[in-house]
Amino acid sequence: MKFERFGIGIAKGLSVTLRHLLRIPVTTQYPEQRLTTSRRIRGNELIWDKEKCTGCATCAKSCPQGTIQIVTSVSAEENKYKVEKFEVDTGYCIFCGLCVEACPYEALFMGYAYERAKYRRSELVLAKEGLLASAERKPSGYFRPKIEASLPPQTLLLDGDRGKR
Amino acid sequence: MAVLPADWPGGFWVHWGVFVVIIFVFVLAMVMGFIWFERRALGIMQARLGPNRAGPFGLLQPVADVIKLLTKEDIVPAKGDKWVHWLAPVVAVAPMLMIFAVVPFQGGASMADLNIGILYIVAVSSISVLGVFMAGWASNNKYSLLGAMRMVASVVSYEIPVVLSIIGVVLLAGSLSMQQIVMAQDIPFILLQPLGFLLFFIGACAEINRAPFDLLEADSEIVAGFNTEYSGMKWGLLFLAEYGEALAISAIVTTLFLSGWRGPVLPPWLWFLIKVGAVFFVIVWIRATVPRVRIDQLMALAWKFLFPLALLNLLITAVEILVFPAVSLWVLVPINIAIMIVLVILWSRLFKLGWGRVEV
Numbered sequence: 001m002k003f004e005r006f007g008i009g010i011a012k013g014l015s016v017t018l019r020h021l022l023r024i025p026v027t028t029q030y031p032e033q034r035l036t037t038s039r040r041i042r043g044n045e046l047i048w049d050k051e052k053c054t055g056c057a058t059c060a061k062s063c064p065q066g067t068i069q070i071v072t073s074v075s076a077e078e079n080k081y082k083v084e085k086f087e088v089d090t091g092y093c094i095f096c097g098l099c100v101e102a103c104p105y106e107a108l109f110m111g112y113a114y115e116r117a118k119y120r121r122s123e124l125v126l127a128k129e130g131l132l133a134s135a136e137r138k139p140s141g142y143f144r145p146k147i148e149a150s151l152p153p154q155t156l157l158l159d160g161d162r163g164k165r
Numbered sequence: 166m167a168v169l170p171a172d173w174p175g176g177f178w179v180h181w182g183v184f185v186v187i188i189f190v191f192v193l194a195m196v197m198g199f200i201w202f203e204r205r206a207l208g209i210m211q212a213r214l215g216p217n218r219a220g221p222f223g224l225l226q227p228v229a230d231v232i233k234l235l236t237k238e239d240i241v242p243a244k245g246d247k248w249v250h251w252l253a254p255v256v257a258v259a260p261m262l263m264i265f266a267v268v269p270f271q272g273g274a275s276m277a278d279l280n281i282g283i284l285y286i287v288a289v290s291s292i293s294v295l296g297v298f299m300a301g302w303a304s305n306n307k308y309s310l311l312g313a314m315r316m317v318a319s320v321v322s323y324e325i326p327v328v329l330s331i332i333g334v335v336l337l338a339g340s341l342s343m344q345q346i347v348m349a350q351d352i353p354f355i356l357l358q359p360l361g362f363l364l365f366f367i368g369a370c371a372e373i374n375r376a377p378f379d380l381l382e383a384d385s386e387i388v389a390g391f392n393t394e395y396s397g398m399k400w401g402l403l404f405l406a407e408y409g410e411a412l413a414i415s416a417i418v419t420t421l422f423l424s425g426w427r428g429p430v431l432p433p434w435l436w437f438l439i440k441v442g443a444v445f446f447v448i449v450w451i452r453a454t455v456p457r458v459r460i461d462q463l464m465a466l467a468w469k470f471l472f473p474l475a476l477l478n479l480l481i482t483a484v485e486i487l488v489f490p491a492v493s494l495w496v497l498v499p500i501n502i503a504i505m506i507v508l509v510i511l512w513s514r515l516f517k518l519g520w521g522r523v524e525v
Contacts, residue, residue: 007509007513010454010455013454013455014450014451014454016454017210017450017453017454018210018450020209020210020211020212021206021209021210023209023212024212025208025209025212025213025214026212026213027212027213027214029214029217
């Protein structure tokens, strides 16, 4: 005789809903509470390291969208390329991260920020100075294990941290 | 426990005026509180938060909702029946308010201690069905009409087990007056009438169209049911009627089965409010748990399960009272609980839903 059919099933269901009263809600109240994102997030933009970049344009070749434009000139006395123009139209960028993986000198990073929406398309085109790292524009740990190690771990729903959620 | 004179406080008209105010304030405040409570409790049970923006803990959310409803445009369907469309919310709300005339808030504290109180409730509460059906009819909309017809079908069916299980209580109490029923409950009738309580609670949930019996507004099937074509405060009144009936059912369950205002230490009116809140919590809890039933399951549950069990319950109660009047009521408590379990299990084995799937 299966007792599930005689109200036990409903009683089990009731106990489940009652236990949910003590459970931490999944909802995050976004503007006030922010979850820590994944350390390897491929955020809203690219970060460029001006010092390390040699202007080799490997990133531009690897880009499936042709988003990255590089113009270089040779400076004879220093015997290296000088980057005249480094321009990324993030409106076309699909955030695949191939450019970051392709860079042989670790000069390009994905962004850690995710709240970088703009009001105009023209603001999405990032040129040399706009691509540098700053306080809001931190590099993410995507394909960069050293940076990943320095970032805080992601908040998971498993953690049950009431302060974060 | 002494019952206060029925015309407390003061003379007839003072009593009348005071209780009209009390009932209006009680119903409106409790309904707004219940709406808030239901949304919060449902939210937490579903791992959400529920409304928490307006005021502390979102307590002002119902106020904001009412302001929104008051400022919304009132739309009457072009080919609808205008007068009936206007009248329907009133017809739905007024009986709901009339129920509270006999609800005892504490000893002697009810608007009218009718000696046929529970009969009056059964009679009055069925009028609001008419309001809902008028709303469905006047909207000139197939979804509204379908929802209203489902409502009428379910209420007419569930009225029978509900009334039959009320008779069990009346047999035990020996009176139809709500005050007397409470005074008779030295043992809460939920212990003496466990089966009757179960049947009454299921039937009452179906009558006020709470989940899992909320077929009249099954939004996945018929948009919003009878109030599809309503907007603004007329919709608000229909909503008020719905929650007011939930409040009324909570109050009636408290009075009939949970010994009303009686309880130790705390003041009686507070006991009454606590018990009403607890019953409403159970209603919300069931809503969060059980999925909506189909229309054939709804009808089958009423006629094949609740109705015969209610008859048996009535028979057993009558036998207990007539044949064993000398037996202490405490002896009957375990016997009745055992009878309930055995009957529910036996009847569940007999209970079948049609013969397999029926294609129409």
